[in-house]
Amino acid sequence: EKFEGALGKGKGKKFYAYKVMMTKKWMKFQRDFENFKTACIPWEMKIKEIESHFGSSVASYFIFLRWMYGINMILFGLTFGLVMVPEALMGKPYGSLPRKTVPRAEEASAMNFATLWDFSGFAQYSVLFYGYYNNQRTIGWLKFRMPLSYFLVGVGTIGYSFMIVIRTMARNANEDGGGDDTSFNFSWKMFTSWDYLIGNPETADNKFASITTSFKEAIVEEQESRKEENIHLTRFLRVLANFLALCTLAGSGYLIFFVVRRSQKFALEGLENYGWWERNEVNMVMSLLGMFCPTLFDVISSLENYHPRIALRWQLGRIFALFLGNLYTFIIALMDEINLKLEEEKIVKYNMTIWEASLYNGTIPENSTAPPIQVDPADVPRGPCWETMVGQEFVRLTVSDTMTTYITILIGDFLRAVFVRFFNYCWCWDLEYGFPSYSEFDISGNVLGLIFNQGMIWMGSFYAPCLPAINVFRLHTSMYLQCWAVMCCNVPQERVFKASRSNNFYMAMLLFILFLSTLPAVYTIVSIPPSFDCGPFSGKTRMFEVISETLEHDFPSWFGKVFGYASNPGLILPFILLMVLSIYYLNATSKSYKEANLELKKKLQSVRNKELLNFGFTNY
């Protein structure tokens, strides 16, 4: 009986056989579904190919890029589906309101390519920017609450980004663990240095050479740690290097400040008098400095003579400071412009009353009984819409950053590779082996560029709902372009090192940038009054009043009361105190767990040593 298998089991065998068959089918289906899910992950084959040629550290950049693409897709879905599409479908069409129409003065050039590339003209008066949206409380037959949706989508994108970054950090922290850095240095190196994801002979040669070099370096380090070095010279050189780096940072900060002041001067005199260079000066200088200063930091760091991992940390820190300085100078300049526009608004409001009075000049001015005169929306004088201006600046900066990156790849990588390949025959020294040779893929520069680009998106997406869409397009094309450029023009790095330790480092930077990006947006929402004639919050004294308005109209009254009590500062402050104390408590418990862990490890080691000793003694 036992050899008959499941089909010969006796009574109820039909049902049993059927159950077994269904289980098998279900397992097969699950396997196929897993395969299908893996095949659905975009660009997986591309990244695997890059990994086999270049090692896991270069591939980790592309995995990071793909993860960012996923986040941006969700942000795009939110802004497109809940903000842009409802306004486009259910809001008033173009030309019906003054805020939705190109002013008469700009109409002639509104369709020019130069204007559209600058995101003025028709691009400005469309769903792409804040100023187009109407402040009607509900629109269309669905009674869609447009201003509420705009505000909540803005807050929701930030909240979602925080959640997903912290969740990924927590997941990475779980995987990290293990690895004892202080003891068994050479054993770890010997048994764990190889990267099993390499599938290409040239990379394998490079990895072999780099492992050999790292052994030699570790030996030299051991030797040097035993002998006294010229500490004073090293310290002096390090201080000198830091001083030079500070000079570079200060120089770049001052250059951006100078350029921004100049652009304000241009703006005051009217931008039509100046050529393309002057109008795009700020963006160009920021992009160029962001491209060239990191290589200068790299050269300066060769003075410092640090271990490569520490040198990389210093390098990343300096590039971070550079980008942060640039970004914040840009924001301060924007703040100045916003204040200018607010001043201008008062003047425009005053002029509008005069203009309206002049319209009613023909008829007897009666306050409420006279019918409103039909004026073409294009002729109504407009207030300067500072929110649209901010959105435009961020969009222009993103576009110029993208163009700079692509041009750098084309010139710095592709043209250089073409030059090295084809001029090698008639040049006096070997271009491929020596200077300039093919370029290597700069992981840290690219990752930081990606992180800062995302920071700009987070800052500007409240004022320009089109920004996540532009970023999705940029990341999509960037993935293809960079994959092609890496395979075609770059060579594997000479020092192939593993990137897994740095994963949480990049995530931590992303979190920090996210926090810093939300500060300006939140500040402008909370403290600057919205423009009086453009955007979904026009007419209110503060943008967040849309929440209280919604509570009044759309929720039952007891809800409003509860919310009123909950948002009392007397309740919020103790709550914040409680959270701070709980963070402190959790930190303390995690520290004690870590210590207990270390103690256990030590005990395990000593037990193992004792066993070895006993074994050794019993054998002799």
Add this chain to the structure above:
Amino acid sequence: MVPLAVALAFLPLLLTLLLRCRHYLLLLLRAVLLPWLRDRLGGASREQRAFRYLLAHAVPGDPRHILSTFDQWSYRREHLSCVGPDKGKLVERLLRERAPRAVLELGTYCGYGAVLMAAALPPGARLYTVEPDPRHAAVAEKVIRLAGFDEQKVELIVGPSAEVIPRLRERHGLPKADFVFMDHGKRCYLRDLQLLEEHGLLAEGATVLADNVVFPGAPRFLRYAKSCGRYRCRVHRASLEYCRAIPDGVAELCYTGAR
């Protein structure tokens, strides 16, 4: 036309390029510009100046001292493109290991390599050295005789290597070379290697050393050596002669002589 600010933004790039290739710029200055200037101002060529210094400061008959005087001159005054002390140690070690009977050197220049190798040869072995330029050959001859090597040990042949190699067997009596050292024009490495193969001048298991395969570099030679299947190729990494900061390499080829 271009605003000042944008031009200033290119300053970090300029500084980076300057700092990155400062060693190459220094080499250009020391090895090309300064000697050319001194050649025009004085009468003697740079090899003759080096020989004059050698006469004044070196001990005749002591190859080691001559080589170290050469090194002093190259480090302090002018850069001469010989093998150099670091790569020279490598060549010497390989020579002592292989202990060949007949050594061929292509590109004598000042005779540094010839003196180095002749000092490390086993007794009874012979060094043939080929130099295309007659002026360099004149200086090299004097240097080699100053080091105390006679005709039995070192034979200097003047003429372009492409013409000399086919005549080596009949005119100079070199049946097969066990050790070949190439240090002449980098473009000639491949051609001369193929000539040597053609005329059967490479003994079974012969060692071919090629200097400066990384900087200035001989890419076609390396590619041929690695891919034709008749050699086992290995590149020893070192630094350019008298210039610690520029990486260079010596290619060691072992002739396995497959059909």
